[in-house]
Amino acid sequence: MGRFFLKGAMSLILPLCLLLAWMHLAGAIDNPMVLPPLRDVFSQFLHPGKSVIGLGSLFQNVAVSLVRVTAGYFVAVLIALPLGILMGASSRAHGLFQGLIGLLRPVPPIAWVPLVLSWFGMTSFATLVGLRSGPHYVYLSNFKMSMLFIIFLGAFFPVVTSAVHAVQSVPRTYVDSARVLGARRRDLFWKVLLPGAAPTLVNGLRIGMGSAWTSLVSAEMLPGSISGVGYLITHAYELARIDLVMTGMMSIGVIGAFLDMVFRLFGEERFAWQHQVK
Amino acid sequence: MGQVLAVRNLNKAFLSEKGTSVDALQDIDLVVDENEFVCLLGPSGCGKSTLLRIVAGLEHPSSGSVVYRGEAIEGPGRERGMVFQEYSLFPWRTILDNIGLGLEFSGISAEKRRRRSEEYLALVGLERFGSAYPHELSGGMRQRAAIARALANNPDLLLMDEPFGALDAYTRILLQQELLRIWQERRKTILFVTHGVDEAVFLADRIVLMSSSPGRICRTFSVDMDRPRKRKDPRFGQLTDTILEELNAETLAGGESFSPV
Numbered sequence A: 001m002g003r004f005f006l007k008g009a010m011s012l013i014l015p016l017c018l019l020l021a022w023m024h025l026a027g028a029i030d031n032p033m034v035l036p037p038l039r040d041v042f043s044q045f046l047h048p049g050k051s052v053i054g055l056g057s058l059f060q061n062v063a064v065s066l067v068r069v070t071a072g073y074f075v076a077v078l079i080a081l082p083l084g085i086l087m088g089a090s091s092r093a094h095g096l097f098q099g100l101i102g103l104l105r106p107v108p109p110i111a112w113v114p115l116v117l118s119w120f121g122m123t124s125f126a127t128l129v130g131l132r133s134g135p136h137y138v139y140l141s142n143f144k145m146s147m148l149f150i151i152f153l154g155a156f157f158p159v160v161t162s163a164v165h166a167v168q169s170v171p172r173t174y175v176d177s178a179r180v181l182g183a184r185r186r187d188l189f190w191k192v193l194l195p196g197a198a199p200t201l202v203n204g205l206r207i208g209m210g211s212a213w214t215s216l217v218s219a220e221m222l223p224g225s226i227s228g229v230g231y232l233i234t235h236a237y238e239l240a241r242i243d244l245v246m247t248g249m250m251s252i253g254v255i256g257a258f259l260d261m262v263f264r265l266f267g268e269e270r271f272a273w274q275h276q277v278k
Numbered sequence B: 001m002g003q004v005l006a007v008r009n010l011n012k013a014f015l016s017e018k019g020t021s022v023d024a025l026q027d028i029d030l031v032v033d034e035n036e037f038v039c040l041l042g043p044s045g046c047g048k049s050t051l052l053r054i055v056a057g058l059e060h061p062s063s064g065s066v067v068y069r070g071e072a073i074e075g076p077g078r079e080r081g082m083v084f085q086e087y088s089l090f091p092w093r094t095i096l097d098n099i100g101l102g103l104e105f106s107g108i109s110a111e112k113r114r115r116r117s118e119e120y121l122a123l124v125g126l127e128r129f130g131s132a133y134p135h136e137l138s139g140g141m142r143q144r145a146a147i148a149r150a151l152a153n154n155p156d157l158l159l160m161d162e163p164f165g166a167l168d169a170y171t172r173i174l175l176q177q178e179l180l181r182i183w184q185e186r187r188k189t190i191l192f193v194t195h196g197v198d199e200a201v202f203l204a205d206r207i208v209l210m211s212s213s214p215g216r217i218c219r220t221f222s223v224d225m226d227r228p229r230k231r232k233d234p235r236f237g238q239l240t241d242t243i244l245e246e247l248n249a250e251t252l253a254g255g256e257s258f259s260p261v
């Protein structure tokens, strides 16, 4: 427990140094367009419920972004995880999908924007449930299919690639020893490949989550977006509110780092065995 | 006495990365009788693991026949257990759950499985470590657990691929004695791979000497000493010397020299 806190404290040293440097530099430069004062940015965090530049509160925008990322990520994992595991376990499935995935993976999500817009237009959760007006409509129309698709793309490829790798790197001796002990194909999959791959699979999920947040800002730059942290950043920039831009950046950073930590702690707690295997 | 295993005219070639074919085993003839303890002895790369993997059913021969109790071997089977050269315990399972693995695959109930696993845990002297994970055990303890895992499945023929190779000399001698005790108590047939001449002379009824490139059987020695064998017995030293000379003569071309252990 003591070591845990020590490690936590260690990882806070450099962010704190950065804040200190910021404070001093902002005073020295004295130009909010270049570097706004720290307190301007932090006062946004102190009043997360206050409406900013006509976009609703910081809290609302963060919440909208969080739902978008979660939804896009969830769908991506739902497809990428089984597909990656299948490809890792079966060389036939690998042969079938590998080429397509290899071709699509290098294309950055933002390059998809024009296509995605013409495919999905303004379709949102509201359209899906058949709402055209009312307070629920306003809320649900925030979640456009186009945005979710961009986030989906961001998360999909890291998850599928690392799932393939996770299953393929289960030592062959584990599979062989199970076969000699009488394992059937079903046993090999559920009792050898899956548990053997689990730590790397969870690590892939973690990388995918980070990647989903990275594509959030691209997604929220799409036309029709009127909320979310990504949109807040773009819009604040147009209004020359660099302090708000930084507030948005820091929100994404903090939430991303927090989720990453949750994944890591889960992995470390659940898969303590993997560190000791040569 | 019945034949447990009969290998006839076995050849095995692997396709290398470059596409050329490598002869791992050539013209192997080997018979193992009921309750016999046979050691395969030979330099690194002579195909000992390959031969064992073929008998286990994990690899297919290029030509020749491999027959277990009158039936050609098509794939792995419970009656042929194997202890691997590499680390093979599942690190995500406790020792007890590792030992119960084979029983789990054959659908035996959890309660019965636990009792059987505990019995084999005790057989290899690991009673106190049932709920530990493999990484919490020493190398020698892990090897005991791997042996218990193979035994718990109650195989008739036990294939062991340098199971004590990575252990220190003292632990190795200890485990050799325990293995002989288990072999005698449980009436198993054992095919045991080693590159230690001393180990082979201590354990085997019969020592099958192999030479490399291509892997072939070059000589067979019967060991007619009563057990427990004493290493200071002059016959022990004599046989060890004879085998070492033979091995050195065989590997002289390869420039490899053999040490007794």
Ligand SMILES: Nc1ncnc2c1ncn2[C@@H]1O[C@H](COP(=O)(O)OP(=O)(O)OP(=O)(O)O)[C@@H](O)[C@H]1O
Residues within 6 Å of the ligand: B014, B015, B016, B022, B023, B024, B043, B044, B045, B046, B047, B048, B049, B050, B051, B085, B195
């Ligand atoms: N899957 C494989 N593909 C290609 N070549 C192989 C394969 N397995 C073994 N070989 C080759 O077959 C030969 C025999 O290998 P094997 O592992 O059986 O030797 P060994 O006697 O067990 O050696 P050691 O004592 O080092 O374990 C070697 O030349 C090796 O390179």
Ligand SMILES: [Mg+2]
Residues within 6 Å of the ligand: B048, B049, B050, B085, B161
């Ligand atoms: Mg070997």
